[in-house]
Amino acid sequence: xxxxxxxxxxxxxxxxxxxxxxxxxxxxxxxxxxxxxxxxxxxxxxxxxxxxxxxxxxxxxxxxxxxxxxxxxxxxxxxxxxxxxxxxxxxxxxxxxxxxxxxxxxxxxxxxxxxxxxxxxxxxxxxxxxxxxxxxxxxxxxxxxxxxxxxxxxxxxxxxxxxxxxxxxxxxxxxxxxxxxxxxxxxxxxxxxxxxxxxxxxxxxxxxxxxxxxxxxxxxxxxxxxxxxxxxxxxxxxxxxxxxxxxxxxxxxxxxxxxxxxxxxxxxxxxxxxxxxxxxxxxxxxxxxxxxxxxxxx
Amino acid sequence: xxxxxxxxxxxxxxxxxxxxxxxxxxxxxxxxxxxxxxxxxxxxxxxxxxxxxxxxxxxxxxxxxxxxxxxxxxxxxxxxxxxxxxxxxxxxxxxxxxxxxxxxxxxxxxxxxxxxxxxxxxxxxxxxxxxxxxxxxxxxxxxxxxxxxxxxxxxxxxxxxxxxxxxxxxxxxxxxxxxxxxxxxxxxxxxxxxxxxxxxxxxxxxxxxxxxxxxxxxxxxxxxxxxxxxxxxxxxxxxxxxxxxxxxxxxxxxxxxxxxxxxxxxxxxxxxxxxxxxxxxxxxxxxx
Numbered sequence: 001x002x003x004x005x006x007x008x009x010x011x012x013x014x015x016x017x018x019x020x021x022x023x024x025x026x027x028x029x030x031x032x033x034x035x036x037x038x039x040x041x042x043x044x045x046x047x048x049x050x051x052x053x054x055x056x057x058x059x060x061x062x063x064x065x066x067x068x069x070x071x072x073x074x075x076x077x078x079x080x081x082x083x084x085x086x087x088x089x090x091x092x093x094x095x096x097x098x099x100x101x102x103x104x105x106x107x108x109x110x111x112x113x114x115x116x117x118x119x120x121x122x123x124x125x126x127x128x129x130x131x132x133x134x135x136x137x138x139x140x141x142x143x144x145x146x147x148x149x150x151x152x153x154x155x156x157x158x159x160x161x162x163x164x165x166x167x168x169x170x171x172x173x174x175x176x177x178x179x180x181x182x183x184x185x186x187x188x189x190x191x192x193x194x195x196x197x198x199x200x201x202x203x204x205x206x207x208x209x210x211x212x213x214x215x216x217x218x219x220x221x222x223x224x225x226x227x228x229x230x231x232x233x234x235x236x237x238x239x240x241x242x243x244x245x246x247x248x249x250x251x252x253x254x255x256x257x258x259x260x261x262x263x264x265x266x267x268x269x270x271x272x273x274x275x276x277x278x279x280x281x282x283x284x285x286x287x288x289x290x291x292x293x294x295x296x297x298x
Numbered sequence: 299x300x301x302x303x304x305x306x307x308x309x310x311x312x313x314x315x316x317x318x319x320x321x322x323x324x325x326x327x328x329x330x331x332x333x334x335x336x337x338x339x340x341x342x343x344x345x346x347x348x349x350x351x352x353x354x355x356x357x358x359x360x361x362x363x364x365x366x367x368x369x370x371x372x373x374x375x376x377x378x379x380x381x382x383x384x385x386x387x388x389x390x391x392x393x394x395x396x397x398x399x400x401x402x403x404x405x406x407x408x409x410x411x412x413x414x415x416x417x418x419x420x421x422x423x424x425x426x427x428x429x430x431x432x433x434x435x436x437x438x439x440x441x442x443x444x445x446x447x448x449x450x451x452x453x454x455x456x457x458x459x460x461x462x463x464x465x466x467x468x469x470x471x472x473x474x475x476x477x478x479x480x481x482x483x484x485x486x487x488x489x490x491x492x493x494x495x496x497x498x499x500x501x502x503x504x505x506x507x508x509x510x511x512x513x514x515x516x517x518x519x520x521x522x523x524x525x526x527x528x529x530x531x532x533x534x535x536x537x538x539x540x541x542x543x544x545x546x547x548x549x550x551x552x553x554x555x556x557x558x559x560x561x562x563x564x565x566x567x568x569x570x571x572x573x574x575x576x577x578x579x580x581x582x583x584x585x586x
Binding site: 007008009010012013015016017019020022023024025026027028030031034089090093094096097104106107108109110111112113114115116117118121122123125126130131133136139140167171217220221223224227228230231234248249252253256257262265266269270272273276277279280281284288 | 330410
């Protein structure tokens, strides 16, 4: 009976490993290989010409690449921080409500049901300089008499994208942080109040440490997901006008599909993968540390 | 007395501020969505009107009629897209949850070598941006003939959702006290029974919320679907939205109608599972 049996955890994990290997790992190995070739979709034989690190060199010396890279990091940093703060604020607001909280929570989840591409179209519509909600409102209120080119001016477009991105993701933070707030035990808070802590002190020293793991979970989830911003940006401006809102992902997409230069696009893709991995590992470590403080780590 | 009154006024002002802040926050969340819903009922002339028409003079179902009626004559085959989306999302969610439950249980309950490494490895597969993945995936799918099929997209979405599902479910199983399962085993349950009779019901709510996330991800995914689908046989709704754009103009009304159609199932589903979701999220209280 006692043949060599694989351990239970391995059997349980096997399906996950198999599917991820098939759908993610193998294509990524292929893309790693092709990033060392001058592969073009239109010329299949170019897949077999090895050119070493030429694609990476080209990317790393390209000004377009670096501006897109910098803009991506900037967008991620601003967006994640603001979303986190606003999500925390929203969660605290909703947590204080005693009546109709369930309805509020449902409303709060509203943006999460919107596809990023839908968010893109929605805000493209809202920020449209001719028929958009924002310009219509500003003009009707008499605040401005000209059409503000929200999606045409580089800085304004960046702002519009940021608004769209925040609208779609703040509620993820709010929901998860709210879950954390529910999990905060009552006793220490009551004890702190009895001992004469101000509400701020109670929040800072009891509530916040408790919801920190949830904040990091939310940050890590978002950092896994930030590339969704690609959909939004692709629809709203597609990196334009004249590359003024170009992000790493739109650059990759254009190079790969429009210019059909797969090898070069894959090389840049790898750089973007490392960027994503960096963010994820960073938040994951924070999460584990925060969990450890609460004794939730294993 | 005076002190008392001051205190009461302060409390009341704070409460009013709280309500105002809450109202503004909710308005910001709702208005963009409601605007889409409103515009789906308005004729194109009114949407494009200058100066803007604030109070709609005419609401009709023309956009919806056009959407469902004009199949074949250059219209958008919305029903087909809807069916594709539904089949693909539901199937991939069910599979992802099953795979995720197995994986999450393994991480929550077993100790093994390289656990942290494997876990991070799984998570990192999710961190790969869709665009970077879509390029090689496109080549692989084209070679294996899975491009433009339901199966191809389902596989992709399962892989996309599994890491996150494992992670969420791991977290929820972790919050089920291990003593519960041990007690069940002492009482004569096998590990399998202990799982289904004790741990699963307790973590069910968490699993439901993982399911919502998985469903919404597949339902809304665009970057990969836009490359891996070609024809109406497999195009999903997010990809279908693009059918309303042409070179220089966008049919806003029609697009809004499709958008509403896209949101409704997500809304209903979230509503049904919400009870579980809230219960599941509050279950963290057990741990504290």
